[in-house]
Each structure stands twice: as structure tokens, then as C-alpha cells.
Amino acid sequence: MTTPPTALVTGGTSGIGRAIVERLRAEGFRVAFTGRNNERGLAVAVGAEAAFIRADSADRAATDRAMYEALAWLGGRLDLLVNNAAIVYEGPLETTPDSALQELFEVNLTAAFRYSRAAFAIMREQRSGSIVNIASDGAIRGIHKLPAYSATKAALLTLSELYAAEGAPHGIRCNAVCPGATHPGMQSTATGFAHHAENDSRWAPAPSGRHGQASDVAALVAWLVSAEAARMSGATLRLDGAAAATMRGETRE
Template sequence: MAQFTGRHALITGGGRGIGAAIASALRATGARVTIVGRTEEALRQTVAAGDADEFAVCDVTDGEAVARAFGEAAGRGGAIDLLVNNAGGAFSAPFQRTTTADVRAMLDLNLMSCVHTAHAVLPGMVDRRYGRIVNVASTAALKGYPYVSAYVAAKHAVLGLTRALALETARSGVTVNAVCPGFTDTDLVARSVDEIVAKTGRTAEAARAELTAGNPQGRLVNRTEVAAAVLFLCGPGAGAITGVALPVAGGEV
């Protein structure tokens, strides 16, 4: 239960949902946990609940802000050993109504955030010859979905980045992997349900049924199940696992 004692973990998008579940799981197994996000109140609540040690308010689409926040976090809590890139978001529209600005926004939030954070932590990890980077991608990194083309493209790019960095760091003691959750019981999915209801007039139950129809288990994934996959990939027993995309999706992919 103390496999991460002495390790400093940083989780982006750590104030709620999957990120908060990952923070709680890592802290419960001994890690010092810093969470990063844009909403201070959510971050404060997660720290107050005992699921993280400290927080930093930071827009992860801003490379300079990331470098500054990560440097300050390392100064307070020690070098960052474990990085979990959980920050992200989706945008829904038919492709013909998806603008280039929409695509760039999805790339900034889902892909460039991972680029900025990797730039911030990789030099130190390579120097120390130890590190774990886990990118929370999505089943949208492994397959297509209609009406979220910009999001799907961005998540596919996250997986490509994961595989490339895994090869570049393969002999350095650093591993780089991705977890790919299906539809998970989070605020993001709740908002998706609300959007389906608003656009189609269907009931919330029918909207949730539509989202879970692709999962052979017929349910939403639990955020703690995603956290368990991240814990495994961060753990000492996963040192020979790098460049993988681990689906947490009930058999969907």
C-alpha cells in the first residue's frame, strides 16, 4: 500500500472526476500529490478532502504557465516522478460546422497540454533515470466517433505522441503510456447527457443508454477503474511496459 512513498506525482485536471480519483489513489499509496487545473475552488475542495497534498492553478494550454507552475511544484514537493496528463475536453458538432478554430482549441487542450507538461518534466526524469508519464486519452484515440471529429483527431494525436516519446525514452528509465477510457461516470458525460436531451428532446435515461450502448458491459466506466489502470502503469511492476494504449472500456475496443 506504500508503493509510491517518496514519489511526487502531478496530475493535470486533478480537481474533479477522473483526475481527482487518480489523485486520491496515488496519495492513498504513499505519493505526494500535486493537482493542477483552472478552477481553484474544485482544486481546493480536492485538497481539503485529503485526496491531494497541494494544488496549482494553471492553464495547461499555456506552455510558459506550465513551466512556471511545474517548477514551483517541484520546488515545494520535490522533483516530479509521476506525471498524469488528465486535463482535456470534448467539443461536439458535425464536421461541416466545426471550424478551424474549434480544431485548434481541441488540439491545444488535449494534445499541446501533454506537450507542454512533457517538456517540463522529461529532462529531470531522464537525468534521474526514472519517471512515469501516463496520458489519459480516450477510446477516441483508438476509434472514430461521429460529431466529435476535432476531439477524435486530438486524442489520436495524443496516442501518437505517447508512442513516439516511449521510443525516445525507452533506455532512460522513463515509461510513457496512455489509458483510454470509454464513457465514464463524470461531469463531462453528465454534460453530454444534458446536450443530447437539449438537442433531441430525449429523456436523460435514453441519452445515457445511447452513450452506454457501445460498451459490451452495458454501463458507464467508473472513474476508480481508470485510476486503477493509471496506478498500475505508474507502479514499479510496469517498468517494461511503455508505449501502450490501455483501454478501460468494458470491451468496446
């Protein structure tokens, strides 16, 4: 009997994270996922038949405990880590307080670093594994409504490349996915995308003809961990329907 592949998804209780959990389960993965909201987490766990671990990515002790509990539930093996947990802060840089910037980096970058470091040790022993970091199109070309958030996601891209370089000799791959405005998704909520998309011409679909869906991101993650993407590592993949290429990114106004 073939042992199913295993995955840990951070921030899996809603939006893109939830879509990734559900897609991986459909692909046959045994999945553990983290989140702060106990009610939503338990609902996803029941629906997707996955293991929910309540953990706040801003809490270092909680992330250490989450990794320990995930590995115990997954049988000590980890084939895929998806760093999806993130927070946003809306406002110009000149009025962004130190505390907000510190929390953004703690959740969006440092937590991903800690989870990846722990996963790296397991995957190195296995001589295989994949890490996927969910960044943002703002990491490539900053979102002016979310400048501090964009900066943390840009740092995450560099972290992804460096983990890819260190992991290559050990069979470990690392890639970054950069969604544009996606519904349901955190960036779309922060920028008003979900509320205005139907009635405001500034929020018209990208040249692809439709708005991004969380399931689009989940599908890309599923492909990145598949055998078809075995050579893919150190890549940054923008998923915005060609919005940036035509200066029509929904969140640029």
C-alpha cells in the same frame, strides 16, 4: 525513512483527474495537481492532502509556471506525470471553426507535449520516471459527436509512443489510457451519457455489465506506475468494458 514517490496530475479538480489524485494519494504518492477552477481545486487539495496549482493548459506561460511550482513543492523530484487536462468540442467537422480546433490541440496535445518535455528533463537526470497520457476510446475509433476532440486524442497516442521510444534508454516509460464513456468524466458529460444512461437503451452498459467509473481509470494509472508494470511502455490501453469490441460504445449513436 523512505521518500514517498511524487506525481503531477494535470486537470485534477474533477472527474477522472480528481479520482487519479485521490488514488495516488492513497498509494502513498506526494501529489501536485493543476486545474482552472480555484474553488474546486482547493476543495480537492484539502480532501486529498495534495497541492493545487491553478493553471489553464491553454496558457503556455501558466503551464511553465505550474511545472516550476510543482517541482518546488515536490522537492525537485518527479516520478510520475499524468496528462489528464483536456477540453471537448461537440459538432461536425464541417462547422468546426479554426479557433475551436486550435484550442483543442493547444490543451489536449500541445500542453501534454510541454509538460512531458519538462518532465522528461527531470526524469532523465533521475534515470527513472513514468508518463501516463489520458486519451480516449475516440482516439482509436473516432466519436462522431466529438470528431475534432477525437483527432486531438489520436495525436496524443502517437506522442505517447514517441516519448516511450525516446525515454526507454533513460529509464522513462510512457503509456496511454483510453477510457470509454466514464462517469464522472468529461466525455460522458459532453455526450449526455450522465443524463441519459439510466433511461435510454442506447446508453446501456458495455458487455462488462456496468458503466465506466473514474475510479477504474485511476486504478489503471496506479498499476501502470507500479513495479508490476515495469516493462510496460509505449502501450495504448483501452478501458471500455469491451464496448468497442461489440460495437456497443455508448457514444457511437
